[in-house]
Amino acid sequence: MTGTRLIGWPLVDLSRAPNGPRDRQLLMGEAVDLTDAPAPPSSSGLTRGSPPGWLRVRARRDGYPGFVPEAALTPDTPVTHRVCARATHLYPAPDFKTQERAMLSLGARLLVRGAADRFAETPHGFVPRAHLAPLDVPETDPVAVAGRLIGTPYLWGGNSALGIDCSGLVQVACLACGIPCPGDSAEQQAALGAPLPEDATLGRGDLLFWRGHVGWVADPGTLLHANAHHMAVAYEPLHDAIARIEAQGDGPVTARKRLRAAG
Known part of the structure; x- marks a missing residue:
């Protein structure tokens, strides 16, 4: 088939x-x-x-x-919009007091075929319009996208607001910004961005890679990553994270990569 x-x-x-x-x-x-x-x-x-x-x-x-x-x-049918909030709900009617049908995560895609007050009508039900963005209008700051998932539980292989891992957090942010992105950290290290020298000043949107791990640089002193130490998506002082990850046996940073500048 x-x-x-x-x-x-x-x-x-x-x-x-x-x-x-x-x-x-x-x-x-x-x-x-x-x-x-x-x-x-x-x-x-x-x-x-x-x-x-x-x-x-x-x-x-x-x-x-x-x-x-x-x-x-x-x-296979057209889809026009993506969920841009951390999560949203599908409702059977354009009324937030009705019993929801399901929860949708950041990055889910839908065909919007009409509007009803504050709701968008889709083949699956009604979704708050404020939680949707057109697919053809990419975001410009992947760190801001990843930051919507702060506190999300760590889940090996996860890609949603119910649970996510380090490479899932990188992928969902890249895809929202129109940046093609593999699903695993090793392939992400090979495919994403341009290498930075070890002494380069890191900036927002840079990526740090370890053996089996990846995280976003939120600012020169802060790492944003889904990790099993916090068992969640969390901010962590960058130098603390580098030292902790090496001390736990996962080795030093293997690559520093820079994507396009955030808008």
Whole structure:
């Protein structure tokens, strides 16, 4: 089976195997390409197709492969807006006193097909207009985007306001600013920005990489990152973070990279 689909659930794990461990997550409205590559071998060593209810996909945003439940997918249709707030709710009617249907995270994508007072009408329900931004108008400050997720619990492989990891925090901020971004920190180190010398003065929007970790420079003395030390997205004094990460056995900074200047 081939073709393109959209994620129709608010949030879904991109799993390494059917019912397997999470590698990343996908948000409502994100596009995936269906792939017909063989599924992993079974315990008997024989190659088998995807089990009923699961499909092998590749995320359009970064090429990340994995499996998702077939029920999480909807036909490929246009999307026009993205959630620009930390999180928002879907309502069955343009009334915030009605029982919400679901929560949507920063970065979720929707087709807006009309307006009703303070709400935007979408195929899934109504969303506060103040929480949406047009897809064709990118943001200019990735650190400001990442900062909306302060306090979000750390979650390995997470990509949402319910839980996020270090590379997820970098990716959601880059994508909001129209910057293509891989899903894992090692690939981000290779793909993002221009290298800075070790003695360069760091500025807002620079990225620091370690072996298996990445964080945003919020200002010359502050790091913004999702980390297992705080188990959350947190600000941390930059020199303290560098010393702590090395002391815990993860080594020194492996790269300093500079993206385009924030507007």
